[in-house]
Amino acid sequence: MSAYLDPEQKILKEQVDRWLAENVTPIINKHEKDCTFPFEILDELKNFGYLGGKIPEADGGFDLPYTTWGMLMESAGYCWGSLRTIVNITNGTIQKLSRFGTPDQKERFLKPMLQNKLKSCTGLSEPNVGSDVRGIECRAVKKGDHYVITGRKLWITNGINADICQVVARTYSDECDGELSTFIVEKGMPGYSAKRVEKLVLRPTGTSELEFDNVKVPVENRLGPEGKALSGTLAGLNTARVNIAMGAVGAAQSALDLSIEYAKTRSQFGKLIGEHQLVQKYIVDMTIRVKAARALSYTAAQALDRGEEAREDCSIAKLYATKAAFEVADMALQVHGGLGYAVGYPIERIFRDTKGGMIPEGTVEVQTLIAGREILGLNAIT
Ligand SMILES: Cc1cc2nc3c(=O)[nH]c(=O)nc-3n(C[C@H](O)[C@H](O)[C@H](O)COP(=O)(O)OP(=O)(O)OC[C@H]3O[C@@H](n4cnc5c(N)ncnc54)[C@H](O)[C@@H]3O)c2cc1C
Numbered sequence: 563m564s565a566y567l568d569p570e571q572k573i574l575k576e577q578v579d580r581w582l583a584e585n586v587t588p589i590i591n592k593h594e595k596d597c598t599f600p601f602e603i604l605d606e607l608k609n610f611g612y613l614g615g616k617i618p619e620a621d622g623g624f625d626l627p628y629t630t631w632g633m634l635m636e637s638a639g640y641c642w643g644s645l646r647t648i649v650n651i652t653n654g655t656i657q658k659l660s661r662f663g664t665p666d667q668k669e670r671f672l673k674p675m676l677q678n679k680l681k682s683c684t685g686l687s688e689p690n691v692g693s694d695v696r697g698i699e700c701r702a703v704k705k706g707d708h709y710v711i712t713g714r715k716l717w718i719t720n721g722i723n724a725d726i727c728q729v730v731a732r733t734y735s736d737e738c739d740g741e742l743s744t745f746i747v748e749k750g751m752p753g754y755s756a757k758r759v760e761k762l763v764l765r766p767t768g769t770s771e772l773e774f775d776n777v778k779v780p781v782e783n784r785l786g787p788e789g790k791a792l793s794g795t796l797a798g799l800n801t802a803r804v805n806i807a808m809g810a811v812g813a814a815q816s817a818l819d820l821s822i823e824y825a826k827t828r829s830q831f832g833k834l835i836g837e838h839q840l841v842q843k844y845i846v847d848m849t850i851r852v853k854a855a856r857a858l859s860y861t862a863a864q865a866l867d868r869g870e871e872a873r874e875d876c877s878i879a880k881l882y883a884t885k886a887a888f889e890v891a892d893m894a895l896q897v898h899g900g901l902g903y904a905v906g907y908p909i910e911r912i913f914r915d916t917k918g919g920m921i922p923e924g925t926v927e928v929q930t931l932i933a934g935r936e937i938l939g940l941n942a943i944t
Contacts, residue, residue, distance in 0.1 A: 564633070566860035571630055575637060578610050582641040590642050591906050597758075599648055599723070599766045604678040610634065612649050614676045616801075617660035621668065622676045628801070628863040632808040636859075639812025643915030644766040646809035651719045651767075654802060655682035655728050658744065662786035662794065671726055671746060683724035683756075685715035685747075685772055686795065692717075693928050694944075695730070695795065698742060700774065704735035707781050711745060711774040717922075721756040721770025725749050729774070730791050741789030745779050753777040763918030800873055801866060802923045803880035807859040810887035810919045814855060817887075817894035817912045818848045824898055835897070844893045851890050855883035874936035881929035884919035891916040 567575060586603055593600055604613060615631045617623030626634075638646040652675065659672040674680035691697045700713025711731055721727070726746050733743040747754050753775040761769055786794060825836030825845060835841045862879040865872035891913040895902035902909045920926050931943045 564636070564856065564860070566629060566856070566864075567633060571633055574610065574630070575633055578634065578637045579640070581606065581610070582637060582645075586641050586645065590908075590911075593644070593766045594911060597765045597768075599644060599720075599768065601648075601678065601681065601723070603645075604649075604652075607649075608676070608678055612638070613652065613678060614656050614660075616653060616657055621660040621672065623656070623660065628804060628866040629860060632804055632859060632863040635805045635808035636812040636815075636856075639809030640816045641812070643809065643813055643912070643918060644764050646805075646812070647719060647764050647767045647918070650802060650805045650809070651684060652682060653805075654684050654798060655726070658728060658785060658794070658798065662744070664782070666782060667746065667785065680725045681720060681723050683718050683720040683727045683768075683770070683772075685718050685721075685727050685729035687715060687717045689714055689716050693925060695742075696792070698730060698732055700729065700731040702731035702733045702743060702745060702779070704733070704738075704781075709733070709735075709745060709779045709781065709784070711747065711777045711779055713774050715772040715774075717759065718756070718770045718772050719764075719922075720768045721772050722758050722768045724756070724768075727754070727756075727772065728785060729772070730795060731774075733789055735788065738789040742791040742795070743788050744785040744791045744795070746783040746785055747774070747777055747779055748783070751777050751779065763914050799923050800871070800876050803876045803929070804859060804862045804866065806919050806923055807855070807862065807876075807879040807883035810883040810916065811852065811856045811859050813912055813916050813919075814848070814852045814883075814887040814890040817891045817909060817916075818845070818852050820908060821845060821848060821894045821897040824901075828899075841897060844897050848890045848893050851886035855879075855886040858882050874933050877924070877929040877932040877936070880919075880924065881926045881933070884916070885926055887916040887919060888913075 611624040611626055614623035615626045619625050656675050702709040702711045726748050728744050729747050730742050730744050732740050754777045755773045756770040759769045759771050825841050828835045858879040862875035865875045895909050895913050898909050935941050
C-alpha cells in the first residue's frame, strides 16, 4: 500500500482494487483476444470517480485532488493497461468539455459522457504530425454557420468506438489565419470515418485512423475560442503525463507482485528460484524501479495539487515511470522463464502494454527535452 495516501484514500484504493480484481481481471483475456473493450464496466467504475474525477462538482464531477486521481490511475494500470488508457482518453475529453464547453455542449456531450452513454476520442496526431503538434495539417475552413474539416488523424485511441471526436485543426476564417482550434465531430456526420489500426500494444483500445473528407461541422460544435487550442492542448498533455506515469507504476507493481509470487513457488536445482542470487537481484532491481517511479509520480501529483504547473516534475515522472515499467516487465518475463511468453498469462500482456506508455502524450525523448528545458532554461526541442 502506498505511503503517499491518507487513510481515506487508502480505503478508496482497497475498494477499487477489490472491485477490479473481482470484476475486470477475469474478463481481460477474452477482450485481449477479441481486441474489444467492455465499456459497461465504466457504469460501476464511474461511481469511484473514473468518469469526471478531475472536473468540478458543478459540472457533475468529483473534483478530486491529483493524488487521488493518480491513485485511481495506478489501480487501473495495475489491473489492465487498456483500462487505464480508455479512462485517460475519456477524461481528456470530459476535462476539455468542462473547461471550455458552452452550456449547450455540456448538456449534449458532457452529461452523457459522465453517465457512460457517450464515448469519445481525441484527434491530435496525424500521419505527418506526432511530437510536433504545432505542425498539424488537418484544416477547418469557416463557411457561414459551419466549418469544413479536411484531413487525417492517426493512432487515435478509441476512434472506432467513439460517438464524438474532439479534433484539433488548423483554422481559417475572417478572424483566424491558420491557428489551431478544437471541434467536436459527431459519428454519422457525412465524410467522417474511422478504421482500426492493428498494433503491438494496448490492443483492446480501438486505435484508429480517422478521415475527415469535407466534414461540415456547425459553429456551435467548436470547443473553446477559435485559434486558441494550442495552449489548452499542451496544458492537457502536461497533466495527462501524470496519469500515464501512475498507470505505469501500477503495471510495474503488478509485474513485480507476480514475479515475487513465482520466485517463491517455482523450484529449480532443488530450491526455490527466489533462493538463487541472480533471481533475487532481479526482484530487488524491480522493487527499486517501482518505488522510484511511484515517488516521482506522487511528487508530480502533489505539485499539481499545490497549484504548480510542475512541468519538470510531470515530464520526469512520465519518462522515468514508463521506462522503468517496461524494464520491470522485461525482468518479470525473465524471472518467469518460458511462462513469461505465454499468451493469456499476464506477463506477456504487461510486457507489451508497458511499451505502450513510452510513446503517447509525448515520447520519452521529448519528455527528456522538456525536463532539460525546465532545468537549464535552454530549449533543445526545436
Ligand atoms: C498507444 C498509443 C495511443 C495513442 N493515442 C493517441 C490519441 O488518442 N490521440 C492522438 O492524437 N495521438 C495518439 N497517439 C499518438 C502519439 O501521441 C504519438 O505517437 C506521439 O506523439 C509520437 O509521435 P509519432 O509517433 O509521430 O513519432 P515522432 O514524433 O515522429 O517521433 C519519432 C521519434 O523521433 C523522436 N523525436 C521527435 N522529435 C524529437 C525531438 N525534438 N528531439 C528528440 N527526439 C525527437 C521521438 O521521441 C521518437 O523517438 C497514440 C500513440 C500510441 C503509441
